[in-house]
Amino acid sequence: MTAVKTTETAAPAGDIPPALPPAVTGGARKRRRRGGAFDRALPYLLLAPALIAILWLIGWPVVSVFVTSFRQLNLGELVRGEIVWTGFDNYVTVLQDERFWDVSVRTLVFTVSVVVASVGMGLGIALLMRVLTPWVRVALQIAMLCAWAMPILASTTVYQWMFDQNYGILNKTLVQLGFDSFAGYSWFSSGTSTLSVVGLLIVWQAIPFLAFSLYAGLVGIPRDLYEAAGIDGATGWQTFRAVTWPEIRSLLMMVTFLSTLWDFKVFAQIWVFREGGPSGESTTLPVLQYLEGIAKSHFGVAAAISVLMMVILGLITFQYLRKLLQTEEGKI
Amino acid sequence: MLKKSAANVVGLALALFFLFPTYWMITSALKPKGSTITSDYDLIPFSVTFTNFVTAWTKPGFLSSLGNSLLVTLTAVVAAIVIGITAAVAMSRFAFRGRKSFVLLMLVAQMAPFEALLIPMFLMMRDLQLYEHLSSLILVYFAVTLPFCAWTLRGFVNGIPIELEEAAMVDGCGRWGAFQKVTLPLLGPGLVATSVFAFITAWNEFLFAKVLIRSQDSETLPVWLSGFQTAFGTDWGGAMAASALFTVPALVFFLIVQRKMVAGVTAGAVKG
Numbered sequence: 017m018t019a020v021k022t023t024e025t026a027a028p029a030g031d032i033p034p035a036l037p038p039a040v041t042g043g044a045r046k047r048r049r050r051g052g053a054f055d056r057a058l059p060y061l062l063l064a065p066a067l068i069a070i071l072w073l074i075g076w077p078v079v080s081v082f083v084t085s086f087r088q089l090n091l092g093e094l095v096r097g098e099i100v101w102t103g104f105d106n107y108v109t110v111l112q113d114e115r116f117w118d119v120s121v122r123t124l125v126f127t128v129s130v131v132v133a134s135v136g137m138g139l140g141i142a143l144l145m146r147v148l149t150p151w152v153r154v155a156l157q158i159a160m161l162c163a164w165a166m167p168i169l170a171s172t173t174v175y176q177w178m179f180d181q182n183y184g185i186l187n188k189t190l191v192q193l194g195f196d197s198f199a200g201y202s203w204f205s206s207g208t209s210t211l212s213v214v215g216l217l218i219v220w221q222a223i224p225f226l227a228f229s230l231y232a233g234l235v236g237i238p239r240d241l242y243e244a245a246g247i248d249g250a251t252g253w254q255t256f257r258a259v260t261w262p263e264i265r266s267l268l269m270m271v272t273f274l275s276t277l278w279d280f281k282v283f284a285q286i287w288v289f290r291e292g293g294p295s296g297e298s299t300t301l302p303v304l305q306y307l308e309g310i311a312k313s314h315f316g317v318a319a320a321i322s323v324l325m326m327v328i329l330g331l332i333t334f335q336y337l338r339k340l341l342q343t344e345e346g347k348i
Numbered sequence: 349m350l351k352k353s354a355a356n357v358v359g360l361a362l363a364l365f366f367l368f369p370t371y372w373m374i375t376s377a378l379k380p381k382g383s384t385i386t387s388d389y390d391l392i393p394f395s396v397t398f399t400n401f402v403t404a405w406t407k408p409g410f411l412s413s414l415g416n417s418l419l420v421t422l423t424a425v426v427a428a429i430v431i432g433i434t435a436a437v438a439m440s441r442f443a444f445r446g447r448k449s450f451v452l453l454m455l456v457a458q459m460a461p462f463e464a465l466l467i468p469m470f471l472m473m474r475d476l477q478l479y480e481h482l483s484s485l486i487l488v489y490f491a492v493t494l495p496f497c498a499w500t501l502r503g504f505v506n507g508i509p510i511e512l513e514e515a516a517m518v519d520g521c522g523r524w525g526a527f528q529k530v531t532l533p534l535l536g537p538g539l540v541a542t543s544v545f546a547f548i549t550a551w552n553e554f555l556f557a558k559v560l561i562r563s564q565d566s567e568t569l570p571v572w573l574s575g576f577q578t579a580f581g582t583d584w585g586g587a588m589a590a591s592a593l594f595t596v597p598a599l600v601f602f603l604i605v606q607r608k609m610v611a612g613v614t615a616g617a618v619k620g
Contacts, residue, residue, distance in 0.1 A: 059442035065431045066431050069490070070453065166599075170595045174372060174373045
């Protein structure tokens, strides 16, 4: 989800002290006395549908994934409705499987590369947009909007076509440029190559959001700060370090955090390209979870993988998450 | 000056990089049959035809999956927005015990890694006898988008001065009247932006759509398109036309909110 927008649009509102209930102010006071019980219950009544939905559709699955991870639950048990507790057996199975460690390392390397590349380029483009001639900037923004708006499955299909072994435009262009070895070259013959193409696709589609958000942040920096830096004779790099960086640091942290959340759980693109292949070499944790749980119907083992996924994601985002919750709590 | 033109050249190159897949999707879709799969170097199309779009439109499953996608997405988003508004108003307009916890719950819930809840969701939908029913997807997409909608709308409601509502109440409006006549109209742009982002999320979703729905009649568009090779073989022109048709609703919605979204982010950056 695009939660940044969230926090950013919420930010100006966050500066306004929490609104007092209308009941506390003058004219409404009488009203409050009349309908006291109803008025006191009203906020809870308004929140009830959302709260019930969240507890039912998010809270319960979270509990359930932990519970399931301690059960032996394959298709047989599921059909018979049996409950077989196996303690930590599923975790032992998963953690002793060498493939799990390979896949975890691969997922981490993939996530970090994609996040660094997309945030880095997003920042670069945001900085670049400030110095562009207006019409070039608009052209770039429209182009980025097209990339951003394309549904994931549509862009995945287009990339499959562009990277097609025999008739893909990329191979044809490379041959035209004189690299004859690319005639009929398969970009999906190894896991690394497959994941690189997937990574390029994800970075290409992630940059627009990052560039737009960071550009908006840059535009918001007061102009006199730059004028002051200019008068002091600061070089471009010094100005960046002293003026730009402190102003966008928190926004940059925020989008890096969100990108990590999003890129860690990528499934559709990886699955559609080669279903985690060739021979499992492009399998990441979400794909492994799907293969174990849905394809092989080993629900208990898959639930253990899900829990471990959440643990890994929690570990890499823990520091930031804690800080975020603290600041937000202060603002509420 | 030299520096500026160098920047412009880089900017234009990047614009090409971002635009190319869209360009390639559209031109491939417009090429006549037989001239898509060719060894000729055909970066610029010389003849244009719409037969690929007709092919895609009439492919078995395209229209039904388009209908399913629209049904599932719109139902889930409308439900999430309606329930999201009530929660947002409660969180931003009332002081009550536990308010802080509710707000933090929304914040945490919208960051929940849904993909990691695939197995319990699958088991739950099976227990509820909703497996293979579109209603299971509606529930999942509703749950995915609800915390985001509630949280975002809370920000928008906070941005509307409460004095306006109070003035309406002094003038004799009830609480509901004040909300309906003052807050709701001012919330318009925020509602549009929030629902579009919720729409895009549900429109794109693939994993749950694949797992919870197996019969072809109930497939959503992403799943149908992922199996395009069964539908199109190596007919890349038809596949590109289908992708283009899939992109249109999302692109339209994006154009509607683009300006609003950036304005919102800017406002946040200035003050924050």
